[in-house]
Amino acid sequence: MRTAVLVSGRGSNLKALLDASRGGNLPIEIVAVGSDRLGAAALDLSKEVGIPTRAFPIMNYPHRQAQEEDLLTWMRENRVELLLLAGYMKVLGPQFIRQADFPVLNIHPSLLPAFPGLHAQRQALEYGVKVSGCTVHLVDEGLDSGPILLQEAVAVLPEDTEESLARRILEAEHRLYPEAVGLVVSGRVKRVGRRVQILQQEGSE
The missing domain is CATH 3.40.50.170 (Formyl transferase, N-terminal domain)
Known part of the structure; x- marks a missing residue:
């Protein structure tokens, strides 16, 4: 299952998910990792193992809804089937949750x-x-x-x-x-x- 992960910090839960999937114990493919923070260590971890990353700092958008619309577009471009929040420190808005056509776990x-x-x-x-x-x-x-x-x-x-x-x-x-x-x-x-x-x-x- 094509999976995206949203992170804000070190990425220890992301690493646990990666280890489980690479060990054959979890049938997901983490295809994209995103963050609300440019300097999140989890982004570096993802890059090291060849997973595409992108940061969505809220300061780059006029309001939160615009940021979340960009997030949704990015996920659709990556054909995401499952979204996992792993230390993501922002609350996803109601419109994002209503429009997401995939399960979201936290x-x-x-x-x-x-x-x-x-x-x-x-x-x-x-x-x-x-x-x-x-x-x-x-x-x-x-x-x-x-x-x-x-x-x-x-x-x-x-x-x-x-x-x-x-x-x-x-x-x-x-x-x-x-x-x-x-x-x-x-x-x-x-x-x-x-x-x-x-x-x-x-x-x-």
């Missing part, structure tokens, strides 16, 4: 619906939860509000800082995101309202 560093938005790990520590984690969800028109595909719990330790908790959650993200993408690509995801059902593989009991 990974978030909390057990949604708890702690949406920025600094989820800090929110978890400030709230005093004993368990946090990460969530892969379908993207809708809200903020981290789409139907949940998969989640993985991560214990919050008494000595945790925002940085140490973020590191352990990131390790879980690297496992969970390729697994969730694999379910979507294999056609095993069925959405019923807000609920997502994971269908059994043919031949399994």
Whole structure:
């Protein structure tokens, strides 16, 4: 499945997806990587492995809608069939989501619906939860509000800082995101309202 990835930072989740696809464990072809930041390290990672990249800094556009229209045009030119947000720090607008004729997935560093938005790990520590984690969800028109595909719990330790908790959650993200993408690509995801059902593989009991 022809896949685009949007990033804003280092690209560790992008690398996990690339490793899974190149290892034969994930039947996607990452054909394009885009970013809202010119200097995102993930763009350099993509170039190193021969994936076309493009930056869409908002300062180059009169408004966000123009930027998102350019994003959509770029994805259609690349015949994108799946869009993955991997540390993309901008919220895609309602018009983009309505016009996208392909699934859009995101990974978030909390057990949604708890702690949406920025600094989820800090929110978890400030709230005093004993368990946090990460969530892969379908993207809708809200903020981290789409139907949940998969989640993985991560214990919050008494000595945790925002940085140490973020590191352990990131390790879980690297496992969970390729697994969730694999379910979507294999056609095993069925959405019923807000609920997502994971269908059994043919031949399994």
